[in-house]
Amino acid sequence: MTSTNDAPVRLRSEILATPPYAQGVAPAPGGYKLSSNENPFDPLPSVASRALTVADFNRYPDARMPALRAALAERYGVPTENIHVTAGSVALLYQLVSAAAGPGDEYIYSWRSFEAYPGLGVISGARSVQVPNTPSYAHDLAAILAAITDRTRIILLCSPNNPTGTVIAAAEFEDFMARVPATLLVALDEAYCEFVTDGSAVNGRDYIGRYPNLVILRTFSKAYGLAGLRVGYGIGDSRILDAARTAAIPLAVTDAAQQAALASLDAERELMARVAHLTARRDRAVTALRTAGWNIPEAQGNFFWLPLGEQTEHANRLFTDAGLIVRPFPPEGIRVSVGEDAAIATLLSVAETILSDLPADSPARSAQKASTR
Numbered sequence: 001m002t003s004t005n006d007a008p009v010r011l012r013s014e015i016l017a018t019p020p021y022a023q024g025v026a027p028a029p030g031g032y033k034l035s036s037n038e039n040p041f042d043p044l045p046s047v048a049s050r051a052l053t054v055a056d057f058n059r060y061p062d063a064r065m066p067a068l069r070a071a072l073a074e075r076y077g078v079p080t081e082n083i084h085v086t087a088g089s090v091a092l093l094y095q096l097v098s099a100a101a102g103p104g105d106e107y108i109y110s111w112r113s114f115e116a117y118p119g120l121g122v123i124s125g126a127r128s129v130q131v132p133n134t135p136s137y138a139h140d141l142a143a144i145l146a147a148i149t150d151r152t153r154i155i156l157l158c159s160p161n162n163p164t165g166t167v168i169a170a171a172e173f174e175d176f177m178a179r180v181p182a183t184l185l186v187a188l189d190e191a192y193c194e195f196v197t198d199g200s201a202v203n204g205r206d207y208i209g210r211y212p213n214l215v216i217l218r219t220f221s222k223a224y225g226l227a228g229l230r231v232g233y234g235i236g237d238s239r240i241l242d243a244a245r246t247a248a249i250p251l252a253v254t255d256a257a258q259q260a261a262l263a264s265l266d267a268e269r270e271l272m273a274r275v276a277h278l279t280a281r282r283d284r285a286v287t288a289l290r291t292a293g294w295n296i297p298e299a300q301g302n303f304f305w306l307p308l309g310e311q312t313e314h315a316n317r318l319f320t321d322a323g324l325i326v327r328p329f330p331p332e333g334i335r336v337s338v339g340e341d342a343a344i345a346t347l348l349s350v351a352e353t354i355l356s357d358l359p360a361d362s363p364a365r366s367a368q369k370a371s372t373r
């Protein structure tokens with residue numbers, strides 16, 4: 001592929017063809033940022049002060065992250081070599097795809113899902129294979145299995161799925177793992193697992209050590225509120241994690257991030273109480289919207305999905321005008337993060353205006369409400 005790019009040097013065409021990561025924009029003063037699935041609570045003082053104890057930052061960190069790996073190993077009941085700490089779990093996603101899938105190989109994931117997935121293979125030359133979500137915005141595990149070819153090297157599963165909020169049921173997951181080839185790497189991305197209240201959902205913790213081809217990915221960015229410090233981790237077979245380490249940029253996790261993560265584990269009770277507030281806030285907002293006539297898929301993360309279809313950009317403008325920065329994915333829908341409580345009233349009122357303008361056949365209208373109109 002030749003590029004029309006006018007860079008002053010020769011660059012790889014596949015890189016030029018891929019847009020750089022686009023971050024959610026900041027809200028106007030007085031507005032709310034509900035676009036990046038961040039935790040709206042301020043950092044806990046105990047966590048902030050521990051991060052600031054790192055005084056010798058003229059030195060490189062210990063790349064093995066010994067203290068945090070030991071704490072996580074104890075928590076999950078595994079040897080430390082089964083834990084790999086990375087600069088956010090997105091780094092681990094890149095490492096796993098780079099380690100497993102080279103030029104011409106394939107990696108499969110459900111779509112729509114986390115916006116980083118399509119770019120994960122750009123550097124290694126792996127081909128991204130997207131399997132459409134079911135009509136209820138969930139993973140279609142049978143279709144994912146059917147998409148496996150002899151070039152497939154890794155499958156990404158996301159539960160709860162960003163941005164649609166749906167989970168994979170534990171029974172479905174077990175059935176999937178029984179069918180997937182044992183030599184094929186499966187990465188279970190559980191960035192939002194702490195927000196799950198559906199007892200039938202998969203929880204990677206229950207499968208540690210059971211499937212040698214499974215790596216579980218978790219993060220301190222969301223429930224633990226450390227998004228800006230960049231720390232996540234994987235749990236899995238040490239040989240797979242060693243391959244990820246080989247594919248990693250060395251020394252990417254800072255000691256300040258490690259200390260903040262350790263302090264967060266110490267403050268877990270307080271942090272999980274905040275998570276309980278956020279899930280209750282999520283459920284209140286989703287219930288109010290459904291009662292008003294919105295069709296909202298299962299919402300098990302710290303966000304929910306408005307399947308606005310062609311009306312996505314119009315609705316996004318209305319949210320923005322009201323000071324709410326949400327995440328539009330035109331022409332599919334809008335993801336709204338559950339942020340500050342004070343944002344909810346405005347959110348519900350803008351949503352009411354949007355709903356009243358939606359065409360009768362909009363996927364965002366609940367079928368039940370639409371038929372009784």
Ligand SMILES: Cc1ncc(COP(=O)(O)O)c(C=O)c1O
Pocket residue numbers: 036037087088089090091114158161162189191218219220221227230231232
């Ligand atoms: C599904 C999913 N996985 C992974 C990540 C990466 O998070 P982090 O790199 O901050 O750990 C995100 C972030 O939004 C996400 O939504």
